[in-house]
Amino acid sequence: MINLPEEYEKEMRSLLGAEFEEYKKIYEQPVRQGLRFNPYKLTKPVWEEIMPFEKEEIPWVENGYYIHGGEGNPARHPYYFAGLYYLQEPSAMTPASRLEIQPYDKVLDLCAAPGGKATELVGRLQGKGFLLANDLSNSRAKALLKNLELTGAPNFYVTSEEPAKLVKSFPEFFDKILIDAPCSGEGMFHKEPKMAEYWLEKSPDYYAEIQKELIVQGAQMLKPGGKMLYSTCTFSKKENEETIAYLLEQCEDMEVLAPLGYGGFSEGFPLEGKSEEMCSQLKKCVRIFPHKMAGEGHFLALLQKKGNGEKSVPRKTVAAKKDEKPDACVEEFLKLVSFDFSEGKLKKEKDKVYFLPGDGNMPKLRYLRTGLYLGEIRKNRFEPSQALAMALSPKTFASCVLLSSKDIRTVKYLKGETIDVADLKPAKEKGWQLVCVDGFSLGFGKLDRGILKNKYYPGWRMQ
Numbered sequence: 001m002i003n004l005p006e007e008y009e010k011e012m013r014s015l016l017g018a019e020f021e022e023y024k025k026i027y028e029q030p031v032r033q034g035l036r037f038n039p040y041k042l043t044k045p046v047w048e049e050i051m052p053f054e055k056e057e058i059p060w061v062e063n064g065y066y067i068h069g070g071e072g073n074p075a076r077h078p079y080y081f082a083g084l085y086y087l088q089e090p091s092a093m094t095p096a097s098r099l100e101i102q103p104y105d106k107v108l109d110l111c112a113a114p115g116g117k118a119t120e121l122v123g124r125l126q127g128k129g130f131l132l133a134n135d136l137s138n139s140r141a142k143a144l145l146k147n148l149e150l151t152g153a154p155n156f157y158v159t160s161e162e163p164a165k166l167v168k169s170f171p172e173f174f175d176k177i178l179i180d181a182p183c184s185g186e187g188m189f190h191k192e193p194k195m196a197e198y199w200l201e202k203s204p205d206y207y208a209e210i211q212k213e214l215i216v217q218g219a220q221m222l223k224p225g226g227k228m229l230y231s232t233c234t235f236s237k238k239e240n241e242e243t244i245a246y247l248l249e250q251c252e253d254m255e256v257l258a259p260l261g262y263g264g265f266s267e268g269f270p271l272e273g274k275s276e277e278m279c280s281q282l283k284k285c286v287r288i289f290p291h292k293m294a295g296e297g298h299f300l301a302l303l304q305k306k307g308n309g310e311k312s313v314p315r316k317t318v319a320a321k322k323d324e325k326p327d328a329c330v331e332e333f334l335k336l337v338s339f340d341f342s343e344g345k346l347k348k349e350k351d352k353v354y355f356l357p358g359d360g361n362m363p364k365l366r367y368l369r370t371g372l373y374l375g376e377i378r379k380n381r382f383e384p385s386q387a388l389a390m391a392l393s394p395k396t397f398a399s400c401v402l403l404s405s406k407d408i409r410t411v412k413y414l415k416g417e418t419i420d421v422a423d424l425k426p427a428k429e430k431g432w433q434l435v436c437v438d439g440f441s442l443g444f445g446k447l448d449r450g451i452l453k454n455k456y457y458p459g460w461r462m463q
């Protein structure tokens with residue numbers, strides 16, 4: 001049983017009153033775990049037909065399911081490597097599910113790493129429009145990039161920037177913004193007891209200052225008519241309702257909307273000393289308490305900027321060149337691919353080739369990735385990337401090695417081994433193959449006389 005910090009207990013008692021004892025009992029129960037299928041690659045009926053785990057739906061998240069002990073390790077199943085799902089605590093699935101993303105939206109996830117929400121946002125775009133996923137921490141942004149590449153979506157950028165820099169580049173630009181703010185993590189104490197120790201070092205007061213700055217910066221980048229979702233995985237009013245009240249006082253054109261409800265959600269708390277109008281807005285915020293529903297705890301506020309969304313362009317863009325004619329080796333490889341390149345443009349940078357979403361005009365920033373990385377030209381040969389493999393399927397690549405998840409060769413491939421596939425008869429007997437598990441891409445291989453040379457990205461191998 002975890003020892004909660006004394007000061008934290010005092011604050012929670014004052015927040016929850018008589019319910020506090022019930023809240024404390026959750027620490028005697030197992031942590032709730034979940035997975036969310038990837039909406040870019042799957043529909044619900046398809047997932048439910050193939051899902052290898054027990055089917056228990058998370059009632060307030062359309063594509064979320066609980067996972068239980070005894071179901072093997074879901075982080076080692078081949079479907080995980082195919083990007084078919086993301087492992088996530090159930091209440092953490094809520095913010096992205098309530099941001100109403102539509103294809104063609106321009107979306108910003110300001111504090112995105114490691115990508116629990118960004119992977120859902122990009123999936124909902126269905127390859128149209130784009131997501132800019134940012135995180136101040138460069139090392140965390142690398143994990144974010146991997147998780148986004150695993151989804152197979154081609155339309156995202158990853159940056160590691162100070163939000164103030166983004167504000168200068170994107171004034172009133174985005175249709176949708178998610179701010180999943182750094183916070184004191186009180187909702188994580190159950191899952192990661194170490195968080196309770198960090199709480200003593202950096203308490204809600206510390207984070208509240210950062211959050212106020214972030215939320216106003218978010219509002220500055222939101223189009224009139226655009227929607228923004230602010231969330232935390234903490235319970236303190238200082239980091240939640242007080243941050244929202246601060247935003248409403250600073251930006252009169254922002255208002256709180258009630259997101260799609262669920263019986264287990266609780267209302268936001270009114271704040272002492274604030275007007276009735278302010279308190280009625282704060283009550284539209286959503287509280288997820290672990291003793292009231294099967295999730296570890298979250299806060300969310302869906303916000304909108306008043307007015308009509310006008311089309312806007314980022315300031316000071318570096319104009320992408322007109323669709324560049326690819327090198328002959330790239331062109332040759334792309335003959336194998338029937339991917340829709342009409343929603344963006346090709347760009348070569350040194351020897352690397354990218355597919356940029358939309359018009360490709362973006363400001364100068366610290367990018368970790370611009371669009372879909374297609375591959376690299378080495379000594380006049382084109383080596384396709386792991387990210388491109390993830391974006392393809394048997395319908396969009398000329399020749400595939402189709403493995404089943406039960407076939408031992410699937411795991412061997414994921415471990416980086418050469419495999420004998422002479423029995424499988426792909427369309428082309430020599431050259432590049434897309435290796436798939438039950439029809440979903442895993443990576444590339446190169447075939448010669450029945451032997452498949454492994455081209456799975458070494459950094460992603462199954463250990």
Ligand SMILES: C[S@@+](CC[C@H](N)C(=O)[O-])C[C@H]1O[C@@H](n2cnc3c(N)ncnc32)[C@H](O)[C@@H]1O
Pocket residue numbers: 110111112113114115116117118134135136137140161162163180181182183210214
């Ligand atoms: C709660 S976590 C985000 C979790 C992520 N949204 C997810 O679902 O996987 C907050 C993130 O904010 C980042 N961060 C901290 N300060 C920031 C700032 N000033 N601007 C942008 N990101 C920041 C941290 O590095 C951390 O990755």
